[in-house]
Amino acid sequence: MLFKIWGNNRTSPNIVTNLNQFIENLTCRYEYDIWGPYINWDTFIIAGGSVISSLLAEPLTKNTSDIDLFFLQQNSRLFKTAVNELENQLQSKYFVRRKTIWSNRLIQFDLYRKITINDIFNGNNFSPSIIIQLICPTLYPITVSRILHSFDLDICACAFDSKRVLISFSCLQALNSGHTTCYAMPVTNSQYMRRVPRLLKYQQRGFNILCPKEFDINAFLTTSIENCNESQFERTYRFRRRHFGDNHDSFCLQKKFCEHHSLI
Structure with missing residues (x-):
């Protein structure tokens, strides 16, 4: 046995049955109808959590995912130009707060609307309506398939190109x-707090987590957070020069699966 199950969800979540329902969810939950027309779909694709959230017919939690837009060209100059153009266009609908998380690789737009200065002075929550992250992957060549298969959770391996939903x-x-x-799955205490919100999010969405049999769930859950201080490496955004995403497969699950079924 390669896995043990972590979670108590007894049924799989209900998902939409057609593209129109998906787009309706993406619009209702992420304001797709407002920012979607400004995206150049020849150079960007949405992938990850927001796509899954929109596939769920009735999400069990509030929107907790950003919109992750992946750039499909291996050119940082073109990426910079595309980001600047999109920012200028979005400013016709939103107040845009731009954050550079990794120069020429990861730019974040915090998008605000339907709030007045008076609201802020009266103590109303000044939080973005939508967060868009624009990502220029480090992998080469860049393909949709490689992006999907680089996610840390297989449930995230889905994308939307304005016309189709693509999944692994x-x-x-x-x-x-x-x-x-x-x-x-984290192998050291310093990795725990980076993983906790992500694993919790998908359990709340109705998915049980399949963990490698070597992973000690009880030790993980009973660890005190003061023992989880992160090193500089763990605080760095998840991109690596040699890898994209978090799919490092520390427990060699994919290799063991292939060996178990005599595929290699």
Whole structure:
């Protein structure tokens, strides 16, 4: 047995049955109708949590995912130009607060609307309506398939290109079974707090986590957070020069799966 199950969800979440329902959810939950027309879909694709959230017919929690827009060209100059153009266009609908998380690789737009200066002075919550992250992956060549297969959770391996929803086979299995495999379970205390919000989010969305049998769930859950101080490396955004995403598969799950089924 390669996995043990972490979670108590007894049924798999209900998902939408057609593209129109998906787009309706993306619009209702992420204001897709407002910012979507400004995206150059020849150079960007949405992937990850927001796509999954919109596939769920009835999400169990509030919107907790950003819109992750992946740039499909391996050119930082073109990425910078595309980001600047999109920012200028979005300013016709939103107050845009731009944050550079990694120069020429990851730019974040915090988008605000439907709030007045008076609201702020009266103590109303000044938080973005939508957060868009624009990502220029470090992998080469950049393909949609490589982006999908670089996620740490197979349930995240889904994308939307304005016309189609694209998912990997493992993502389809996760949707149908209600169980998602995490390829980046933490191996040291300093990695724990980075993983906790992400694992919690997908449990709340109705998915059980498949953990490698070597992973000690009880030790993980009973760890005091004061023992989870992060090193500088863990505080760095998840991109790495040699890898994209968090799919480092510390427990070699994919290799063991292939060996178990005599595929290699």
